[in-house]
Amino acid sequence: MKKFIRCLPKVELHVHIEGTLEPELMFKLAKRNHITLPFNSFAEVREAYNFNNLQSFLDIYYQGANVLIHEQDFFDLTWAYLQRCQADNVLHTELFFDPQTHTQRGIAFATVVNGIDRALKKGVTELGISSKLILCFLRHLDETAAFATLAQAQTEKDKIFAIGLDSSELGHPPEKFTGVFTEAIKQGFLTVAHAGEEGPASNISDALDLLQISRIDHGVRCTDDPALLAKLVTQRIPLTVCPLSNIKLKVFAQMADHNIVVLLRKGLCVTINSDDPAYFGGYMSDNFLAVSEAHPMSKAELTQFTFNAIEASFIADDEKMRLNRLTQQYLEHN
Ligand code: HPA
Ligand code: ZN
Numbered sequence: 001m002k003k004f005i006r007c008l009p010k011v012e013l014h015v016h017i018e019g020t021l022e023p024e025l026m027f028k029l030a031k032r033n034h035i036t037l038p039f040n041s042f043a044e045v046r047e048a049y050n051f052n053n054l055q056s057f058l059d060i061y062y063q064g065a066n067v068l069i070h071e072q073d074f075f076d077l078t079w080a081y082l083q084r085c086q087a088d089n090v091l092h093t094e095l096f097f098d099p100q101t102h103t104q105r106g107i108a109f110a111t112v113v114n115g116i117d118r119a120l121k122k123g124v125t126e127l128g129i130s131s132k133l134i135l136c137f138l139r140h141l142d143e144t145a146a147f148a149t150l151a152q153a154q155t156e157k158d159k160i161f162a163i164g165l166d167s168s169e170l171g172h173p174p175e176k177f178t179g180v181f182t183e184a185i186k187q188g189f190l191t192v193a194h195a196g197e198e199g200p201a202s203n204i205s206d207a208l209d210l211l212q213i214s215r216i217d218h219g220v221r222c223t224d225d226p227a228l229l230a231k232l233v234t235q236r237i238p239l240t241v242c243p244l245s246n247i248k249l250k251v252f253a254q255m256a257d258h259n260i261v262v263l264l265r266k267g268l269c270v271t272i273n274s275d276d277p278a279y280f281g282g283y284m285s286d287n288f289l290a291v292s293e294a295h296p297m298s299k300a301e302l303t304q305f306t307f308n309a310i311e312a313s314f315i316a317d318d319e320k321m322r323l324n325r326l327t328q329q330y331l332e333h334n
Contacts (some may be wrong), residue, residue, distance in 0.1 A: 001292060001299075001302075002289065004299055004302070004334055005285055005288045005289055005292065005302065006088065006089070006285050007089055007330070007334070008089060008288070008302065008303065008306060008327075008330060009089055009091050009306055009323065009326055009327045009330055010088060010089055010090045010091065010284050010285075010288075010306055010309070011090065011091060011092045011093070011271075011306060011309035011310055011313055011323065012085070012090050012092075012093040012094070012095075012273055012274065012284055012309070013093075013094045013215070013238075013240045013271055013273055013309055013312060013313060014094075014096075014217050014218075014240035014241075014242055014271075014273035014274075014275055015081070015093065015095050015096065015273060015274050015275060015276075015277065016095070016096045016097070016098065016136075016166065016275065016276050017074075017077060017078055017081060017095050017096065017097050017116060018061065018064070018065045018068070018077075018097065018098055018101060018276075019061060019275060019276025019277065019278060019279055019280075020077065020078075020080065020081040020084070020276070020277055020278050021064050021065070021067075021068075021077055021278050022080065022278045023039075023042045023045040023046065023278070024042065025076065025077065025080055026045070026064055026067055027042070029067040029068065029069075029073050029076070030067045032073075033067060033069045033070070033073070035066060035067050035069075037067070038063070048060055049248075049279055051248055051249055051250070052250060053198065053249060053250060054168065054169065054170075054197065054198050054249050055168055057248070057249055057276070057279060058167060058168060060279070061276065061279060062101055065098075065101050065102065066105065068102065068107070068112075069107065070111065070115075071111045071114050071115040071118075072115065073115065074111070074112055074114075074115025074116050074119075075115040075116070075118050075119045076119075077115075077116075077119075078095075078115065078116045078119035078120060078123075079119040079122065079123075081095075082119060082120075082122075082123040082127055082129055083127075084277070084283045084284075085123075085127070085129050085283075085284075086127050086129065087283075087285075088283055088284040088285040090129065090284050091128075091129060091130070091323060091326075092129065092130045092131065092313060092315060092323065093129065093130075093131045093132075094131065094132045094133075094134060094161070094162075094313060094314060095116075095131065095132075095133060095134065096134045096135075096136045096164055096166065097112065097113075097116055097133065097134075097135060097136065098136050098138060098166065098167075099112055099113075099135060099149055099152065099153075100137070100138045100141060100145060100149055101138065103149070103152070109149075109152040109153070109156065110155070110156060113133075113156045113159050113160070114156075114159075116133060116159075117133065117159040120133065130315070130319070132161040132162065132313075132314050132315075133159055133160050133161055134160070134161060134162045134163065134164045134192060135149070135153055135160050135162075135163055135164065136163075136164040136165060136166040136167075137149060137163070137164070137165050137166075137177060137180065138166065138167040139165050139166065139167045139168060139169070139172035139176065139177065139194075140167045140168045140172055141167075142176075143176060143177055143179055143180050146177060146180040147179075147180050147183070150163070150180060150183065150184055150187075157187075160189070161189070161190065161314055162189055162190040162191060162192055162214075162314065163181065163184040163189045163190075163191050163192075164191070164192045164193060164194070164217065165177060165181075165192075165193040165194055165195075165207075165211070166194045166217070167194075169194060169195070169197055169198050169199035169203065170198055170199055173199070173203055173206060174193060174195060174203055174206040174207040174210050174211050175206060175210055177211065178210045178211065181210070181211040181212065182212075185212055190214050190314060191211055191212055191213045191214065192213050192214060192215050192216070192217055192240075193207040193211050193213050193216070193217060194217040194218055195207040195213075195216050195217065195218065195219060196216065196218055196219045196220060196221035196222055197217075197218035197219075197220065197221070197246075197249075197251060198249075198251065199221070200221060200224065201221045201222055201223075201224040201225035201228055202225070203221075204216055204219055204221065204222055204225075204228060205225070205228055208237065214238075214314075215237065215238035215239070215240060215312050216237065216238070216239050216240070217239075217240045218239070218240070218241065218242065218246075218251075219232075219239035219240075219241070220239070220241060220246060220251060220252075220258075220259055220260070220263075222239070222263075223259055223262075223263075229266070229268075232268050232269075233266060233267050233268055236269045236311070237269065238269040238270070238271060238308065238311070238312030239263070239268060239269065239270045239271065240271050240273050240312070241260050241263075241270050241271060241272060241273065242272075242273045242274065242275035242280075242287070243255065243258055243260060243272060243287050243290055243291050244274070244275070244277075244280045244281050244282050244286065244287050244290055245274075245275035245276060245280045246258060247280075247290075248279070248280040248281065249280075254294075255290055255291065255293070255294035255295075256294045256295075258291070258294065258295070260272070260291060260295075261291065261295040261297060261301075264301065264304060264305070264308075265301075269308045269311060269312055270305070270308060271305055271308050271309040271312055272284070272287050272288055272291060272305045272309075273287065274286075274287055288302065288305070299331060299334070300331065303327060303330070303331045306327050307324065307327060310323045310324055310327070
């Protein structure tokens with residue numbers, strides 16, 4: 001099963017590029033940019049990655065991002081992630097970036113986007129990996145700051161496909177961003193939002209109704225609301241679930257308690273994703289492996305996660321058909 005999982009064609013829909021910053025690259029960039037880190041060794045970094053909840057992770061994650069200064073740093077970060085994609089047979093990825101984490105430190109918006117975009121273009125030509133970039137607003141900041149970020153995105157619109165919402169869910173519900181999401185939709189962006197990770201199921205319903213989102217990031221708390229659950233099944237509203245993240249941040253005590261396979265068998269459009277792989281212990285294949293070890297599944301069920309991700313992606317229909325065919329062939333021959 002391990003080999004089947006490693007080679008299975010995959011589509012990733014929930015990864016924060018800043019969350020792919022491995023300690024090795026963090027140290028390299030700190031040295032290159034003359035930044036002092038609060039860690040003396042990789043072992044000290046990994047020791048610090050013991051989280052109690054989402055906030056305890058976010059504090060360290062924003063600190064790590066301080067080493068990213070120049071366009072080349074954002075390029076190197078993204079290129080390293082794409083090489084992980086290649087190793088895991090990820091054919092398409094839709095990745096988040098948090099511009100406010102960088103503009104707040106005086107880094108220009110264009111520096112961030114151009115570095116990421118240059119690596120993504122190289123990913124297409126040299127690795128055959130397609131991608132779409134999603135700009136996330138930090139929900140612990142106010143809506144005025146989100147509007148200012150949307151304004152900065154205007155000159156880079158050709159590089160950004162959709163708008164998302166991340167950071168601390170508790171205390172920062174979807175309704176806080178209704179105005180800026182309405183404006184983003186008017187400008188032609190698709191929308192997604194983190195909801196129902198630590199926050200209640202009502203955040204999922206509100207994100208769907210108020211922010212007009214095309215899919216829900218995390219969303220595992222949907223099981224608390226049977227009417228919402230039924231709606232997700234009948235309307236095939238996708239959830240981008242991040243299993244290793246959910247264990248690291250104690251959304252579930254252990255993988256055996258995770259509801260992703262129950263949701264799959266209920267007919268929800270659930271997908272497997274890595275979220276912040278450098279912090280949570282693994283990339284796409286590691287997430288598939290961890291789920292399948294705790295919840296034995298058939299090869300057809302494992303492959304359904306890829307079919308769901310293709311369906312939930314923002315790729316054009318003809319490309320979706322090509323990926324579906326390729327995935328079906330893999331299942332038939334392995
Ligand atoms: N939740 C919210 N915000 C985030 C996450 C997450 O899992 N990862 C990076 N930013
Ligand atoms: Zn996330």
